[in-house]
Amino acid sequence: MAINVDTVYKTVLLILNKEQRGYMTPDEFNKTATQVQLDIFEQYFDDINQQLRVPQTDYDYADRQMNIDEKISIFKTEGNCTYNSGKFNLPTTDTDGNTVIYNGSEPIDGQVSFYRLGTPVYTPNVGFPIELQRLQRNDFYNIERSPLTASTKDFPTFLYENNKIIIRPVSIVSGVSTSFVRKPKNVVWGYQLGNLGQYVYDPNPASSTQIELNASEQVEVITRILLYSGVIVRDPQIIQVAASEIQQNEINQKS
Numbered sequence: 119m120a121i122n123v124d125t126v127y128k129t130v131l132l133i134l135n136k137e138q139r140g141y142m143t144p145d146e147f148n149k150t151a152t153q154v155q156l157d158i159f160e161q162y163f164d165d166i167n168q169q170l171r172v173p174q175t176d177y178d179y180a181d182r183q184m185n186i187d188e189k190i191s192i193f194k195t196e197g198n199c200t201y202n203s204g205k206f207n208l209p210t211t212d213t214d215g216n217t218v219i220y221n222g223s224e225p226i227d228g229q230v231s232f233y234r235l236g237t238p239v240y241t242p243n244v245g246f247p248i249e250l251q252r253l254q255r256n257d258f259y260n261i262e263r264s265p266l267t268a269s270t271k272d273f274p275t276f277l278y279e280n281n282k283i284i285i286r287p288v289s290i291v292s293g294v295s296t297s298f299v300r301k302p303k304n305v306v307w308g309y310q311l312g313n314l315g316q317y318v319y320d321p322n323p324a325s326s327t328q329i330e331l332n333a334s335e336q337v338e339v340i341t342r343i344l345l346y347s348g349v350i351v352r353d354p355q356i357i358q359v360a361a362s363e364i365q366q367n368e369i370n371q372k373s
Contacts, residue, residue, distance in 0.1 A: 121329035121336045124319045126151065127307045130343050142347050144307050144317055151305035154342040155329055159302050162190050163234075189332045195230065196297040199238070199283060206283040206294050208232065220281055224304055227324075236297030238283055240274050240290055250276045250285065250294075262286060302330045 127147050134142060142150070166186040179185075197209025197218060209218050216230045225231045238250045251273070253261065258277040261267045269275045269286035277284040285294065308325030309317040320326055329339060 119333045121331055121333055121339060123151070123305055123307050123326055123328050124321070126329060126336065126340055126343070127319075129340050130347060133340075133344060134347060144309055146347075147343070148304070148306055150343050150346045151307075151329060151339070154339055154346065155302050155305055155331055157342065158331060158335060158338060159193070162186055166190070189335070190299065192330060192332065193233070193299050193302065194236065194297060195300055196236070196295060199294040199296055201291045201294070204284070204288070206238075206285060208235075208281050208283070208298070209296065212300075218300075225301075230300040230303075232281075232298060233301040234299045235278055236299060238276055238285075238294060238296040240271070240285070241293045241295065242271065243293070248272065248274060250274045252276055252278060255279070258284075258286070303327050305329050 199206040306327040308320040
């Protein structure tokens with residue numbers, strides 16, 4: 119469940135205006151919220167790597183690894199890879215029919231932006247899907263020199279470089295798909311001008327884009343936006359309070 123962008127914006131404005139500390143325009147909010155969403159999203163991968171090193175509880179809803187993975191799962195998707203001149207290109211569309219872009223430009227309607235490769239899979243004409251084993255360049259080439267260690271269709275390997283997947287054995291030229299993580303879409307608080315020239319929220323999906331993070335992140339999103347807004351309105355007190363709250367939240371999550 120996404121976080122309602124209107125709720126977040128109005129909460130931020132309420133806190134800022136409560137003591138006449140300034141105002142954040144829709145454009146400033148959109149840019150700030152987009153950056154905050156990306157900050158939190160990218161932190162997930164460091165957090166889950168850290169949690170892999172510590173014991174986890176078996177208590178329902180308290181397993182931190184599973185909770186972080188659940189937050190990332192919003193952005194997980196997959197698609198088919200196409201063979202071309204000895205290499206497989208990454209998916210051009212995902213299973214939801216969205217066009218996948220790789221050039222760093224911002225996605226528009228019907229597009230998703232590739233972020234990180236997941237698990238490539240080979241599906242033979244007969245049999246079950248087989249997960250490909252990822253190797254580094256030195257291992258990938260050295261392992262093929264010996265008949266005892268060379269890859270087979272039952273135990274295929276791959277090298278991932280420059281958004282291309284190179285698979286061994288070379289006899290695999292089709293039936294390859296991969297999961298991947300996409301980037302969050304830019305946050306947009308869309309609006310129309312009211313009779314008095316005021317900004318009026320436009321909930322139409324063509325005008326507004328919700329914050330795609332898990333609903334449990336709403337407080338974190340608002341706090342981080344306030345941190346940035348303190349810079350925008352030049353209020354050191356907002357910066358100090360928001361930074362302290364963020365630091366405490368991080369300590370609680372990792373302790």
